[in-house]
Amino acid sequence: MPKIIVTFKENATEAERNEAKAKARAASVDPNKPLDEYNIGSFKGFGVDMPDDYVSTFDVNSHAAVKAVEHDGEVTTQ
Numbered sequence: 104m105p106k107i108i109v110t111f112k113e114n115a116t117e118a119e120r121n122e123a124k125a126k127a128r129a130a131s132v133d134p135n136k137p138l139d140e141y142n143i144g145s146f147k148g149f150g151v152d153m154p155d156d157y158v159s160t161f162d163v164n165s166h167a168a169v170k171a172v173e174h175d176g177e178v179t180t181q
């Protein structure tokens with residue numbers, strides 16, 4: 104199962120963020136597992152293990168609060 108990182112738009116309300124998190128949690132591999140939530144300055148989002156067939160439906164067009172959806176991966180600076 105791929106881990107997906109979802110980032111929110113800066114103007115997303117708490118209610119919109121909670122709705123998106125609830126939908127992702129319901130579709131996750133383990134709905135009882137807490138999401139990996141990020142709240143660093145203006146960067147707000149979460150990580151979730153999600154089945155491949157659901158990843159394509161969880162995109163920026165289906166949730167008003169979502170800015171981006173991407174696969175988790177290693178990040179380097181050089």
